[in-house]
Amino acid sequence: MYLAARLVTHGFLVLAAALAPVGSRFGAGAGVADLLAGWDAQWYWLVAVAGYPTTLPLTPDGLVAENQWAFLPLYPMIANIVGAPANSWVAGAVVVSLAAGYGATYVLCRMLAERIGAEAAQWAALMFACAPLAALFHVGYAESLFLLLLFLALWAVQRRRYAWLYLLIPAMGFTRPGVLAFALFLALHAIARWFARRTDPLPAREVAHIVATGLLAAVVGFSWIVIAAVVTGQPDAYLATELAWRRNWLTDAEGAFLPFEGFVQAAAFWFTQWGMGAVIGYVALAASIVSVALLLLRERHVARLGLDIRLWSGSYLLYLLAVFFPQSSIMRLLLPLSPLWGALAVPRSAVWRCSVIAACLAGQWWWIHAMYALGNTFWRIP
Numbered sequence: 001m002y003l004a005a006r007l008v009t010h011g012f013l014v015l016a017a018a019l020a021p022v023g024s025r026f027g028a029g030a031g032v033a034d035l036l037a038g039w040d041a042q043w044y045w046l047v048a049v050a051g052y053p054t055t056l057p058l059t060p061d062g063l064v065a066e067n068q069w070a071f072l073p074l075y076p077m078i079a080n081i082v083g084a085p086a087n088s089w090v091a092g093a094v095v096v097s098l099a100a101g102y103g104a105t106y107v108l109c110r111m112l113a114e115r116i117g118a119e120a121a122q123w124a125a126l127m128f129a130c131a132p133l134a135a136l137f138h139v140g141y142a143e144s145l146f147l148l149l150l151f152l153a154l155w156a157v158q159r160r161r162y163a164w165l166y167l168l169i170p171a172m173g174f175t176r177p178g179v180l181a182f183a184l185f186l187a188l189h190a191i192a193r194w195f196a197r198r199t200d201p202l203p204a205r206e207v208a209h210i211v212a213t214g215l216l217a218a219v220v221g222f223s224w225i226v227i228a229a230v231v232t233g234q235p236d237a238y239l240a241t242e243l244a245w246r247r248n249w250l251t252d253a254e255g256a257f258l259p260f261e262g263f264v265q266a267a268a269f270w271f272t273q274w275g276m277g278a279v280i281g282y283v284a285l286a287a288s289i290v291s292v293a294l295l296l297l298r299e300r301h302v303a304r305l306g307l308d309i310r311l312w313s314g315s316y317l318l319y320l321l322a323v324f325f326p327q328s329s330i331m332r333l334l335l336p337l338s339p340l341w342g343a344l345a346v347p348r349s350a351v352w353r354c355s356v357i358a359a360c361l362a363g364q365w366w367w368i369h370a371m372y373a374l375g376n377t378f379w380r381i382p
Contacts, residue, residue, distance in 0.1 A: 006098065009134050024374055035372045037140055038139070045090070047071050048076035048080040053067055072174050075096065078145070093139075094138060097139065097140065097141065098138065101147075107148065108121075109122060109125035111155040114158065116304055120348075127356055131363075132364045133367060142176050152168055169220055173220035180319055181320075184319065185316075186210055190214065225238045246262065249266075249327060262325035263326060264285070266325050312339070
């Protein structure tokens, strides 16, 4: 199923390359290889071949410019090793993405099968493999590898195999941002297990593992900030680098990073752009937060997935709310919520399940066409 889904996605990429107009990012005459190596894949390639700058580049206004410190090292380094025989980093990156994507699909299926049964889990895995952003299983992005590591970590927690987290947490933390959300998840998991200890025994050994791995996730999550500060000699090197991307939309994003500020700013910015005003944006943001919370707490198909998946989903959404400025990349940033595909696979109607797959493929073509064939501004970023 995964290979069939990849053939469909490859066909979409071929068609998108053929349809790319003259004024697009890739231009007329672009090939699939150009798309695979485009956008953030260029930054990962730069990390692989040049490492990280010891002096942060500056804009003409004296502000920190976009640079490699926003991209973590594990994925580009593995891709460099895999691509070495062909003397092609891009080839290595594509192989790593495809292989890790298969691993993520397999682990997701096994993990969900323990909650919703084998048949529904296979449908969920197929939905994941055909999802609107499934092109990320092909391109030189770190998402596939991160999802594989994340699903293995969630599965380990679900099966109470906490010792695996000592390996998986550092690997996640140096693949993509998000391990701080896993630290919060482990804290919530510990609280839940404490309250359920009479029906779900909680031995001292497991308490020690949960606390230790939670602290490890917190340390790993903050370590990149410290590493960037030490290497560059600038305490806010990493956060200033991340804010450099925000200035593509907010020209006055020059201050220090403030948690939760990004979504508040975005609510005002986007709804003003759309002609509805900042107040409507704030109301929509509040309504969205309440709606998502109710979905995770009360929706019966989501509840079938188990408490751990719901706690992870809530932890990760809170993390995004704290650190991200939402724009078109928000769709990609939501990929770690992929275990929720299981909720859509629970209904047994074949018509429903096939309709979800069809909607996934339609969304996949729309996303590839918009971000790769037509993408030419900061309003269409994968």
